[in-house]
Amino acid sequence: MDDQAAKPADAVDDVVDESLDDDEGLFHMQESALTYFGADFDVRGLVQRLNDGDIVIPRFDPDESDGASLDGFQRRPVWNKTRMEKFIESLLLGWPVPSIFMVLDSDQRYLVLDGQQRLTALQRFYDGYYPDGKEFALTNVAEHLQGSTYETLGPDSKRRLNNTFIQATVIEPSGDDGPESVYRLFDRLNSGGVSLTAQEIRVALFLGPAINWVRDLNTNQDWRNLYGPPSQRLKDHELILRSLAMEEVVSRVGGRWDDDSVRISAYRPPMSDCLNSFLTRNRSLTGLDVDSFTRAFNGSCHILFQAANRDALRLNNRINAAHVDAVLSSLMWLHLNDQVPDASDLETSLAELRKNERYIEYVTRSTSHRESVLGRLRLALNTLGGRQ
Incomplete structure (x- = not known):
């Protein structure tokens, strides 16, 4: 095992995901x-x-x-x-x-x-x-x-x-709302003992091409260098899914970050519902340009590892899920729109994000709420894309 794989990345203390707590009580089941x-x-x-x-x-x-x-x-x-x-x-x-x-x-x-x-x-x-x-x-x-x-x-x-x-x-x-309701029901039934994680439940409920696509993306070597050893509870799969879903949010906003009607339609909390909805719409990958998104994901991981090595997706030496979805989705959007920064500019931009107090708040507090999600996506996209 190499140095990057010295500590399992899905250990309890290694992946910070505040949205796990934020999701509680935010959903409505029909x-x-x-x-x-x-x-x-x-x-x-x-x-x-x-x-x-x-x-x-x-x-x-x-x-x-x-x-x-x-x-x-x-x-x-x-x-x-x-x-x-x-x-x-x-x-x-x-x-x-x-x-x-x-x-x-x-x-x-x-x-x-x-x-x-x-x-x-x-x-x-x-x-x-x-x-x-x-x-x-x-x-x-x-x-x-x-x-x-x-x-x-x-x-x-x-x-x-x-x-x-x-x-x-x-x-x-x-x-x-059927799959989402099943997800919520099983999440409650599965609360004791050695339970399935949220992503494992999704694998069971959304069998098909989209789940397999995420699995394939998870084998990308630059992603593996950034994340670490494969997560036995599929946390790395979930972070890839989050990044794909958040890229869709960025595209929906289309630069109209201050338009309330656009903001409301672009992202509906909680994060778990957003991910499940993404899988519901794209379960068969029909109408999605998989090749372009695959190239965007692979290219984003490659330039991230070039720019900041394994620290690119970490805050305080721990992988931060909200930071991952903001940075990776923004870079994917930039790739898809032919605005890819070079590694040296990206290294500087990542350092700026880490010093931005608003950004740090967006990725560490109430990370599933609309204000936090759209706030961090906007800051990440503007900073990584060289905008003011």
């Missing part, structure tokens, strides 16, 4: 945007649906590169063999198990939001192999089940397992 119903799935039917692709376990691995057919990312294995065996044993003994949460997507597939490890354990047991390729034979279980694989289970035990029902809550979003 009652009609979310409906749900209970359903009982037999175990054999669940496994069959998983194998057929009718139930999708979102993939959360930021380094996904195995060419898997499912969109998204695979969470790194959480359950060890013992936990997987204990879950299978509970079903074979007829003990109750927790319910699962799924979302009915527009293509009628079920997306698993809670219950990924349980379903993966079932799929592995029916397949006969652990993730490492070794035979899935029960060992740390009741004596009469020890050594059993799915194929060697006795007829009674196999029927009991096949016919056991697992309860599910199926969420069916409707209307434009």
Whole structure:
């Protein structure tokens, strides 16, 4: 590991994101945007649906590169063999198990939001192999089940397992606010234990080209030099998404920073809603010039690293999320409009931003509020673009 990767960039103390607190209480959820119903799935039917692709376990691995057919990312294995065996044993003994949460997507597939490890354990047991390729034979279980694989289970035990029902809550979003409502609901359900991050929830809800595009941008070497080692909780993905969304805000403003009607339509708080709306509109990347935006992102990262090395996106030696979205989105806008500064001018401009008291307030206090977002974008664009 090189010096830049000495400390994980997604450690609690390394990424400052005040918008996580700012978002609380700023959103409004429509009652009609979310409906749900209970359903009982037999175990054999669940496994069959998983194998057929009718139930999708979102993939959360930021380094996904195995060419898997499912969109998204695979969470790194959480359950060890013992936990997987204990879950299978509970079903074979007829003990109750927790319910699962799924979302009915527009293509009628079920997306698993809670219950990924349980379903993966079932799929592995029916397949006969652990993730490492070794035979899935029960060992740390009741004596009469020890050594059993799915194929060697006795007829009674196999029927009991096949016919056991697992309860599910199926969420069916409707209307434009549907995905956002699901996001908010799962954020609340997911508040205890080892929870999914906001970006991991987005990966599950917005499967498709836009999510994969962000993943591809995340591999850019200059970005990696600026951010540090890949975030196992996708914080680096979220910062890229924020920068893309904030570039859209800059374009919407179109220089009319003092026009209240433009300001209100250009950015609607909180930040989480803005990011989700961006993904809703651009989920399939239709109508978006992906090649131009990719070049703008790559070029911005390159000149930032040239100008200020790994400190370009940091304040007080820590990555500041609001500083990242202001600087990177402004540079992307400048790239897209053929106004790219040179590295030496950019180094001076970054130093000016760090000395600007208003800018520091915009990136450290109430960073999700409209005044802070538009204030920092305006200052960053004008400063980096050489305007007064």
